[in-house]
Amino acid sequence: MSEQGSVRTKEIASLLSVTDETIRKDFEVLENQGFLVRTHGGAIPPKRALRELSxxxxxxxxxxxxxxxxxxxxxxxxxxxxxxxxxxxxxxxxxxxxxxxxxxxxxxxxxxxxxxxxxxxxxxxxxxxxxxxxxxxxxxxxxxxxxxxxxxxxxxxxxxxxxxxxxxxxxxxxxxxxxxxxxxxxxxxxxxxxxxxxxxxxxxxxxxxxxxxxxxxxxxxxxxxxxxxxxxxxxxxxx
Missing domain, CATH: 3.40.50.1360 (Rossmann fold)
Structure with a gap:
C-alpha cells in the first residue's frame, strides 16, 4: 500500500483467496489500530489521509x-x-x-x-x-x-x-x-x-x-x- 498509495478490497480478497467481507472486517480492525484509513472499496495509509497540503x-x-x-x-x-x-x-x-x-x-x-x-x-x-x-x-x-x-x-x-x-x-x-x-x-x-x-x-x-x-x-x-x-x-x- 505504501508504494501504490491505496489498496482495493476486491484485489486483496482475490490475492488471499478470501471473501470481500473478511477483508472489510480486517480493514476495520487495522483502522482502529491506526494502521490505515478505510475508504469506499479499499483503504489508504494514515499519513496520506492526514497530511494537509498547502x-x-x-x-x-x-x-x-x-x-x-x-x-x-x-x-x-x-x-x-x-x-x-x-x-x-x-x-x-x-x-x-x-x-x-x-x-x-x-x-x-x-x-x-x-x-x-x-x-x-x-x-x-x-x-x-x-x-x-x-x-x-x-x-x-x-x-x-x-x-x-x-x-x-x-x-x-x-x-x-x-x-x-x-x-x-x-x-x-x-x-x-x-x-x-x-x-x-x-x-x-x-x-x-x-x-x-x-x-x-x-x-x-x-x-x-x-x-x-x-x-x-x-x-x-x-x-x-x-x-x-x-x-x-x-x-x-x-x-
Missing part, C-alpha cells in the same frame, strides 16, 4: 480537471445571487469563469479576494477572522459570525475526499468546522471534487453525502460511487 501544492495538482470542474460550476450561477467560494484550489478556479452580471461573492479566501476584488459586477464580502497562512484563508468564530448575515444561494467548496459511508472530509479540523457552518447557511451546496477524491477520505468529516445538492467531478471517477451518490438525491455532473 494551497500552492494543491494548485499544482490535476489542474486541467479542476479548470473543467470550475467552468461547469460557474455556469450554475444566476444573476444577483449570493455565492460562497471557499479556499480550495478547485473553487478558486471559479474566479476565472465568473459570469458577466451582478452577483455577490462571500469568501474566506485571500486569493479569491485578490482575484475578484476589481470586478465591477461583483459585490465582494470577505468573512475576516483568524488568518491561516497555509491555506491563505480566514477561519474561526469571527468568520463564522459573518456568514450568519447572508442568505447564500450557492456554496462552492472542495475537500480532501468523498466517502459514501462517512461523507466529505478535510485534513484540517478548523477548515472542516468552518465549512460545516457554511453548509448550514447555504441553499445549494455544491461540492467540487476531481476523480482522485471520489471514494477517498481524510481525517475530519464535516458533511454527509445527503447534505450535498450537487457534486461536480471529472472524468474517470468511480461510477459505482457516483451512482450511489445520485441515489441519495445529489445532482452529479461529470465535467
Amino acid at each position: 494551497l500552492t501544492e494543491r494548485q499544482l495538482m490535476n489542474r486541467e480537471a479542476k479548470n473543467e470542474i470550475a467552468k461547469a460550476a460557474a455556469q450554475r450561477i444566476q444573476p444577483k445571487e449570493t455565492i460562497f467560494i471557499d479556499a480550495s484550489s478547485t473553487a478558486l478556479s471559479i474566479t476565472q469563469y465568473l459570469p458577466d452580471f451582478p452577483i455577490t461573492v462571500v469568501t474566506n479566501a485571500h486569493d479569491v479576494v485578490s482575484a475578484v476584488g476589481g470586478m465591477e459586477q461583483v459585490d465582494l464580502v470577505s468573512t475576516g477572522g483568524l488568518y491561516e497562512a497555509r491555506s491563505r484563508s480566514f477561519i474561526g468564530a469571527a468568520a463564522e459570525k459573518t456568514l450568519l448575515r447572508y442568505n447564500i444561494h450557492r456554496m462552492f467548496f472542495s475537500g480532501n475526499g468523498l466517502d459514501l459511508q462517512r461523507g466529505v472530509s478535510e485534513g484540517n479540523s478548523r477548515q472542516a468546522a468552518f465549512k460545516e457552518h457554511v453548509i448550514e447557511c447555504a441553499e445549494d451546496v455544491c461540492f467540487l471534487a476531481d476523480a482522485t477524491k471520489i471514494g477517498q477520505c481524510s481525517a475530519f468529516f464535516f458533511a454527509d453525502c445527503s447534505q450535498l445538492s450537487t457534486l461536480i467531478t471529472s472524468k474517470g471517477a468511480d461510477p459505482l460511487v457516483l451512482e450511489a451518490v445520485k441515489n441519495v438525491g445529489v445532482d452529479v455532473i461529470s465535467a
Whole structure:
C-alpha cells in the first residue's frame, strides 16, 4: 500500500483467496489500530489521509480537471445571487469563469479576494477572522459570525475526499468546522471534487453525502460511487 498509495478490497480478497467481507472486517480492525484509513472499496495509509497540503501544492495538482470542474460550476450561477467560494484550489478556479452580471461573492479566501476584488459586477464580502497562512484563508468564530448575515444561494467548496459511508472530509479540523457552518447557511451546496477524491477520505468529516445538492467531478471517477451518490438525491455532473 505504501508504494501504490491505496489498496482495493476486491484485489486483496482475490490475492488471499478470501471473501470481500473478511477483508472489510480486517480493514476495520487495522483502522482502529491506526494502521490505515478505510475508504469506499479499499483503504489508504494514515499519513496520506492526514497530511494537509498547502494551497500552492494543491494548485499544482490535476489542474486541467479542476479548470473543467470550475467552468461547469460557474455556469450554475444566476444573476444577483449570493455565492460562497471557499479556499480550495478547485473553487478558486471559479474566479476565472465568473459570469458577466451582478452577483455577490462571500469568501474566506485571500486569493479569491485578490482575484475578484476589481470586478465591477461583483459585490465582494470577505468573512475576516483568524488568518491561516497555509491555506491563505480566514477561519474561526469571527468568520463564522459573518456568514450568519447572508442568505447564500450557492456554496462552492472542495475537500480532501468523498466517502459514501462517512461523507466529505478535510485534513484540517478548523477548515472542516468552518465549512460545516457554511453548509448550514447555504441553499445549494455544491461540492467540487476531481476523480482522485471520489471514494477517498481524510481525517475530519464535516458533511454527509445527503447534505450535498450537487457534486461536480471529472472524468474517470468511480461510477459505482457516483451512482450511489445520485441515489441519495445529489445532482452529479461529470465535467
